[in-house]
Amino acid sequence: MKKYFYVINIQYLGYRFHGWQKQPNLKTLHLMIDRTLNYILEGKYFKTLTSGRTDAMVSAEQAAFELFLQEPLVDEKAFLALFNYNLPQDIRALSIREVAADFNIIQHSKIKEYLYLFTFGEKCHPFCAPIMTTILDDLDVNIMKQGAKLFEGEHYLWSYCYKPTENGVYTREILQCELVENDIYTANYFPKHSYLLRIKGKGFMRNQIRLMMGTLIDLGKGKLTLQDIKDSLVPESRIKMDYIAPASGLILNSVEFESAS
Numbered sequence: 001m002k003k004y005f006y007v008i009n010i011q012y013l014g015y016r017f018h019g020w021q022k023q024p025n026l027k028t029l030h031l032m033i034d035r036t037l038n039y040i041l042e043g044k045y046f047k048t049l050t051s052g053r054t055d056a057m058v059s060a061e062q063a064a065f066e067l068f069l070q071e072p073l074v075d076e077k078a079f080l081a082l083f084n085y086n087l088p089q090d091i092r093a094l095s096i097r098e099v100a101a102d103f104n105i106i107q108h109s110k111i112k113e114y115l116y117l118f119t120f121g122e123k124c125h126p127f128c129a130p131i132m133t134t135i136l137d138d139l140d141v142n143i144m145k146q147g148a149k150l151f152e153g154e155h156y157l158w159s160y161c162y163k164p165t166e167n168g169v170y171t172r173e174i175l176q177c178e179l180v181e182n183d184i185y186t187a188n189y190f191p192k193h194s195y196l197l198r199i200k201g202k203g204f205m206r207n208q209i210r211l212m213m214g215t216l217i218d219l220g221k222g223k224l225t226l227q228d229i230k231d232s233l234v235p236e237s238r239i240k241m242d243y244i245a246p247a248s249g250l251i252l253n254s255v256e257f258e259s260a261s
Contacts, residue, residue, distance in 0.1 A: 005099045006067040006076075008083075009255075013090040014059040015130035015248060021053050029054070029091070033065065036086045040079075045070045051105045051255050052112065055207070059131055060252040061115075062094065066105040073098075109258040111175065112204065115251045116197040116213045117182060120220075125189035132185075132194060133249030139220030141195060144179050147219045148197060150229050151177040151212060159232040159241045160215070162207035171235070176200040179216065198253075207244050214243030 010033075018026040022034075030050070037046055047068040054060065073079045076096050083093045119128075120135040128134065151174050158170040182194040197213055215232075218224045218241075232239040 002070070003101070004069045004072045005101060005103060006069070006073065006096055007064055007099050007103070007105065007257075008067055008080075008096045009062055009064050009094040011061050011063065011092050011094060012059060013130055014054060014057050016090065018056045019054055019058070020050055032088060032091060036083065037067070040082050040086055041069075049105050051110060052252075054252060055210075055247050055250075057247040058250045058252065059248075062254045063252050064105065064255050064257075066099070066103070067096075109202065111200060111202055111256045111258065113176075113198065113200040113253040113256075114204070114209050115184070115253045116199075116209065116245065117185060117194060117249050117251065118197075118213075118217075118245075119191045119194040122191060124191050127187070127189050128191075130248060131251065132190075133246045135217055135220075137221055139217065140222070141179070141220065143226065144216045144220040147216050147226055147229050148177050148179040150226065150233065151199075155233040156235045156237055157205065157208065157233070159237055159239050160208045160211040161205040162211065162244070164205075168205075170205075172201065172203065172205075174199060174201045177212075209250060210245045210247065211241050211243070213245035213249070215241045217245060218243055 012029060016027065018028050020029045022028050022030045034048060048065050050065040051063065080093055080096050087093065117131055118133040118135060120137065120139045123136065124134045154171060154173040156171050158164050161168065161170065164170065177199050179195060179197050182196045184196065197216065199209055215224060215229060219229065231237060232241060
């Protein structure tokens, strides 16, 4: 039977979800997406695959999943509007487009950009909690900026993988890594100063960005040095970075498919 293939871009606040992947007795993004699709498609066959799983409490400005159908959508714009009407308020569909049968959302080459939003030094308004991590200790932001730049390029990242194995692929390229003052997210209850770690690359390991952020936080606290980070990036390094920064500050900012159909 012929199938029809669509890529849908979505954004979501991840604070109340246990990540993307369906899990027994837990509220996940995949569960809510499929439940909504099952309702608006009135029980017709469909299947969904995501471009990558996110952990519990991680949010997204732009994520993507592929929708497989046995009947074509007559009106994609109307379908998107109906989808949004029935999704919970913390999930929004941004766009939909049909793709060719040979498009594979998991294997297709893509570049992902993540942001990590944080502040430090004072207790913040509780409304900040869903998207911003607060570090109550003082941090040396200038040295953290230097540390972030050390991650750019091709490096051996065993130290930044949660539960690494002996046969994993740990030499990876980070296209961009910079720590800057936050000028993207604003609210009248935000602290005066907040910061963003911006990371771009083709593939990330489990908890990689949160381990990198945790390392930079420890650097800012004076627990680590720039040399410690340099030593962790050399081939076959077995230096274990063990501070995983909280998930709620992490945001998937974009997914860019290279030469997609």
